[in-house]
Amino acid sequence: MKGLVIKNTGSWYTVKTDDDKTIESKIKGNFRLKGIRSTNPVAVGDRVDIIENQEGTAFITAIDDRRNYIIRKSQNLSKQSHIIAANVDQAFLIVTVNYPHTSTTFIDRFLASAEAYRVPVVLVFNKNDVYSDEELRYQEMMCTLYTQIGYKCVTVSAATGDGIEKLRPMLNGKITLLSGNSGVGKSTLINLIIPDANLRTSEISDAHNTGMHTTTFSEMLPLEGGGYVIDTPGIKGFGTFDIEPEEVCSYFKEIFEFSKGCKFSNCTHTHEPGCAVLKALEDHYISESRYQSYLSMLHDKDECKYREAY
Numbered sequence: 001m002k003g004l005v006i007k008n009t010g011s012w013y014t015v016k017t018d019d020d021k022t023i024e025s026k027i028k029g030n031f032r033l034k035g036i037r038s039t040n041p042v043a044v045g046d047r048v049d050i051i052e053n054q055e056g057t058a059f060i061t062a063i064d065d066r067r068n069y070i071i072r073k074s075q076n077l078s079k080q081s082h083i084i085a086a087n088v089d090q091a092f093l094i095v096t097v098n099y100p101h102t103s104t105t106f107i108d109r110f111l112a113s114a115e116a117y118r119v120p121v122v123l124v125f126n127k128n129d130v131y132s133d134e135e136l137r138y139q140e141m142m143c144t145l146y147t148q149i150g151y152k153c154v155t156v157s158a159a160t161g162d163g164i165e166k167l168r169p170m171l172n173g174k175i176t177l178l179s180g181n182s183g184v185g186k187s188t189l190i191n192l193i194i195p196d197a198n199l200r201t202s203e204i205s206d207a208h209n210t211g212m213h214t215t216t217f218s219e220m221l222p223l224e225g226g227g228y229v230i231d232t233p234g235i236k237g238f239g240t241f242d243i244e245p246e247e248v249c250s251y252f253k254e255i256f257e258f259s260k261g262c263k264f265s266n267c268t269h270t271h272e273p274g275c276a277v278l279k280a281l282e283d284h285y286i287s288e289s290r291y292q293s294y295l296s297m298l299h300d301k302d303e304c305k306y307r308e309a310y
């Protein structure tokens with residue numbers, strides 16, 4: 001029988017079968033996933049084969065190929081990874097222009113890593129209710145910038161509920177990863193969208209920040225209209241991927257478009273003559289902040305810092 005892994009607590013996996021049953025399952029014997037050194041071979045979001053046994057539980061016997069997965073690297077020496085979720089349909093990146101300020105570098109890095117994994121991203125601008133006119137203008141500028149590049153932008157307030165109704169239809173039937181810096185309102189938003197989720201709010205998540213408590217349990221929260229939401233504290237992007245310096249550009253959609261006009265095919269868009277990207281930057285077709293983010297990722301690569309950041 002086939003099913004979807006919706007929860008992982010230690011060695012037990014909750015599988016929602018295609019005929020809508022929920023069965024607690026374990027991995028059978030020496031089942032190993034090729035290629036990944038991970039503390040958990042199966043993750044929420046995985047499509048699996050199960051065989052039911054007499055006790056009413058089941059064995060997971062096979063796992064479908066993943067379209068994508070999100071990994072957290074272990075901080076200790078084992079260098080093992082923990083797979084947080086697999087087969088994500090889309091990501092909502094929650095950003096706040098203030099309280100706390102989400103930097104464009106943070107946004108652009110997230111977008112670039114999502115591009116690499118072909119995961120569509122929606123930018124959700126939260127805390128609309130607290131901003132001054134100046135902050136609102138800045139928020140609008142950001143929305144315009146990212147909309148022009150091709151990302152959907154939504155402005156909401158999790159505190160007042162303003163704009164939340166726009167999110168619901170976008171979530172329907174999909175597996176959505178909710179991400180964003182600490183304090184931007186992820187838990188508040190989830191509690192609003194799924195009232196019985198009863199998620200921890202800021203007090204407890206402070207423990208995450210100091211690294212006192214890292215949970216190895218993941219769960220996809222079911223939505224009323226079908227689909228799931230995954231809340232992942234502290235995830236800055238997708239996967240650990242070996243990105244080559246010449247690839248960085250292809251993950252910045254608009255920069256990539258202009259790069260097709262560069263004189264040299266190996267142009268790094270930093271100093272070369274006949275660089276169409278530098279020209280577009282000068283003519284304000286490419287924004288300064290996006291270009292700076294591109295440079296920061298390019299330079300990180302030189303120093304091998306980027307890989308470690310994820």
Ligand SMILES: Nc1nc2c(ncn2[C@@H]2O[C@H](COP(=O)(O)OP(=O)(O)OP(=O)(O)O)[C@@H](O)[C@H]2O)c(=O)[nH]1
Pocket residue numbers: 126127128129130156157158159160180181182183184185186187188189200201202205206233234
């Ligand atoms: N004014 C205002 N405050 C908000 C809004 N959304 C969340 N907050 C507040 O911001 C603080 C942080 O919200 P959380 O939902 O805990 O943020 P989080 O993103 O889950 O944070 P972590 O768990 O640390 O990742 C809380 O005090 C919330 O009440 C909003 O739209 N407006």
Ligand SMILES: [Zn+2]
Pocket residue numbers: 259262263267268269270272274275276277278
């Ligand atoms: Zn160039």
